[in-house]
Amino acid sequence: MDPELKSALERIAQALERLAPPNAAPPSFDGARLFRHDPGTGAFHPAPDYPLGLDSLVGVERQKQRFLANLQRFAAGLPFNHALLWGVRGTGKSSLAKAAFMQVASDSPTLRLVEVDRDQVTALPALFDQLRPRPERFVVLCDDLSFEEGAQAAKALKSALEGGVSGPPANVLFVATSNRRHLMPRTSTEDRGALAAAEDAEEEVSVSDRFGLSIGFPPMDQATYLAAVQGYADRFGLASPELDRRALQWAQLRGGRSGRVAWQFIRDLAGELGKPLPL
Numbered sequence: 001m002d003p004e005l006k007s008a009l010e011r012i013a014q015a016l017e018r019l020a021p022p023n024a025a026p027p028s029f030d031g032a033r034l035f036r037h038d039p040g041t042g043a044f045h046p047a048p049d050y051p052l053g054l055d056s057l058v059g060v061e062r063q064k065q066r067f068l069a070n071l072q073r074f075a076a077g078l079p080f081n082h083a084l085l086w087g088v089r090g091t092g093k094s095s096l097a098k099a100a101f102m103q104v105a106s107d108s109p110t111l112r113l114v115e116v117d118r119d120q121v122t123a124l125p126a127l128f129d130q131l132r133p134r135p136e137r138f139v140v141l142c143d144d145l146s147f148e149e150g151a152q153a154a155k156a157l158k159s160a161l162e163g164g165v166s167g168p169p170a171n172v173l174f175v176a177t178s179n180r181r182h183l184m185p186r187t188s189t190e191d192r193g194a195l196a197a198a199e200d201a202e203e204e205v206s207v208s209d210r211f212g213l214s215i216g217f218p219p220m221d222q223a224t225y226l227a228a229v230q231g232y233a234d235r236f237g238l239a240s241p242e243l244d245r246r247a248l249q250w251a252q253l254r255g256g257r258s259g260r261v262a263w264q265f266i267r268d269l270a271g272e273l274g275k276p277l278p279l
Helices: 003-019 061-075 093-105 118-131 151-162 194-208 222-235 243-254 259-273
Strands: 034-038 043-047 083-087 111-116 137-142 172-178 213-217
Touching (some): 061 083, 061 093, 061 213, 093 111, 093 172, 118 137, 118 172, 222 259
Parallel strands (some): 034 111, 083 172, 083 213, 111 137
Antiparallel strands (some): 034 043
16 A cells, blocks of 8 residues: 555554544443433433332322332342333322332342333334443333324333344333323324324333333322321321311312322411421
8 A cells, every 4th residue: 555645544543543433431320310311411410319118108008019119120130120200280199100110229239210201212222222221221211291293202112012033121121101001192193194103002002012011000089099198197206287188178179089189288387387398
């Protein structure tokens, strides 16, 4: 080769190496147990521990037992199922997932929780591949999951749960919460052809079938709602005359009873009494 040409090629190669971005440092999961994933940068941002204890959640004992048992098996390296927590809003689906994680993580030092945004479901396959070789075990949580943009996100989630030819990561447990049992889209089908709408619906229903553990959260009745209020009041040392009456009035103003409404009432009461709360 001509020496001048060789020298020119070497200079070009060196310039390209300088222009190339440096290899990204592997993520660190030290120093925290909860993280938020940013698919744009690939970063994992640490978050503080979830402060609400699992025993604070009232009226969902059956749901707690089923979810906790599956999570404990996952943490121990035993067979497990991906979990879908579905039901009416405010019934404690997300709180249960995080509180149960904190309880199990206290005895499982390699357990981590990574929260992903529902609008970034299409990035799940890449995220799962990134977590696959890690020594930690990850609960990947997607809160309030729905398919606003049709079947594309549903296909991405199904691909992530099935894992392609390599199979799903053994160190990842995917947990989704949703107000819909079958994760149906909220968009109207009137602007689509009947066949296309039916195909999209079939695609999205098929995703819910990939969750081996499906746990429903029914509406909260009055007795359970008052028990939740009393449980929170006892836990945080809050005393008020006619607590039940005030709690029911609060629920009426809020338009319904739920664990979230009970907690909002307790926050208002704690503020009135000048007492701090963990959230």
